Amino acid sequence: MALDRLSDDLEITDELPVGTTIFHGQYRITKFLNSGGFGITYLAKDSLNRDVVLKECFVGAFCRRSQTRVRPRSESGRVHLGKVMRGFLREAHTLAAMSHPNIVRVHQVFEDNDTAYMALDYVRGYDLLQVVDEGKMHLAAGQLVDLARKLLSALDHIHQRGMLHCDVSPDNICLSLSGEPVLIDFGAVRSATAQDASLQTGLSMVKDGYSPYELYSGGATAGPWSDLYALGATLYHAITGAAPADCQSRLSAAVERRPDPVTPLAGRFAGYPAGFLESIDRAMSVRPSARVQSARDWLSALAPRDTAGDRSIVLLRKAPVTGGSVRPVRPVRPG
Missing domain, CATH: 3.30.200.20 (Phosphorylase Kinase; domain 1)
Structure with missing residues (x-):
């Protein structure tokens, strides 16, 4: 018994x-x-x-x-x-x-x-991690640029309301079967005002490869630039097929005057509008002050959309895995 x-x-x-x-x-x-x-x-x-x-x-x-x-x-x-x-x-x-x-x-x-x-809402489709790592859809350069614009618009909507998402990553972006991106999982949302703790969730969370260093440190100030780092890292994963090194390792390399373990995108990939890859590299700067400071500024810096060159995202039955994975999530107990 x-x-x-x-x-x-x-x-x-x-x-x-x-x-x-x-x-x-x-x-x-x-x-x-x-x-x-x-x-x-x-x-x-x-x-x-x-x-x-x-x-x-x-x-x-x-x-x-x-x-x-x-x-x-x-x-x-x-x-x-x-x-x-x-x-x-x-x-x-x-x-x-x-x-x-x-x-x-x-x-x-x-x-x-x-x-x-x-x-x-139930979004019929896949998250961006499945798209990249399992080849569920094919994303051409122009489609990734369009995806970036839409996600920047979504982040601007959030930031203009005084909030930060704090968990932008490939597994928190759903793509509908028509290729429309939808930002999900606001479990880590917080106020963009350091003095306002009323929007804290009770848990903080970092995700290696996507979270900027200020989210690892209780004393550092997060802002819209923090979400932009995470979006940059997400786009980096989508373009290269692998998640970037975590920001803590990058910071240690900078302090020790070693090469950055994240190789810049600029000049490595063809088919993207002028300045697009450079804007991702800037958003992924380890130092917050070196990043683009707002989603609206990043949007303004992108070249005008070329609607004539747009193509629908292609849904694939099976495609080779391109590598990379979401790095470990580290939930932190509330103080």
Whole structure:
């Protein structure tokens, strides 16, 4: 009997099983999608039988599953989980205030199972990491430039509202089947004003290869230039097929007067408009003051769009893997 119970315990997983209904039956889980530092995401059907993405506030370091309910692992975990939940709800309200075609939309936020959920648009397609590393789509130079413009417009929309995304990376950019980019996962969103801590999520997070050094350091000042570094690193991955070296290694190399482990893009790849690759190199400067300072400035510096040369993104059945991967995510406990 004890062995049977042990076997049952070993089969317990964090995610809710397919078929689970939530919020008085308004949502039914149809598929587990992913889990990350701030929660678990599912594909679900709403009460009108439409596909939506459900994001559940669940941080495994602080909580556990008891049937469908979420329980803190300890008293200290209860405090941390409370902070994360408040941040999760703020994330939903932050997204609800956004209105941009390249930012994911939130439909509803609610509490159930002693945690919080949000219902989001379901984007049919792939994330940029799958596109690059698994060859799900073919992205030509002109299409990458167009993608950069749209993401810069989305970041400008966020920054003009006094916020920072703080987690721009290939796996947080979805591409619809028509190639339209959508920025997702606002779990690390924070205020762009250093004195305003009201928008902090309760957890901070860095992602090696994409996060600038100021996000690793509690005393450094983040700003729009921080998101632009991450976008530059994301574009670097899309162009070269591999994630760049992490910013900590780059900073150490600079201090020790060794060569930068990130090779500049300028002059290495054909087919891009004049100045485009140089703008990515500048956005990826280790020193914040050397970067382009705003998304609007970066947009203004790009050459006018050549609509005559645009081609649709091609969906591929199978293509060789080009290499590279998202670097480790490092969630940090709140202070």
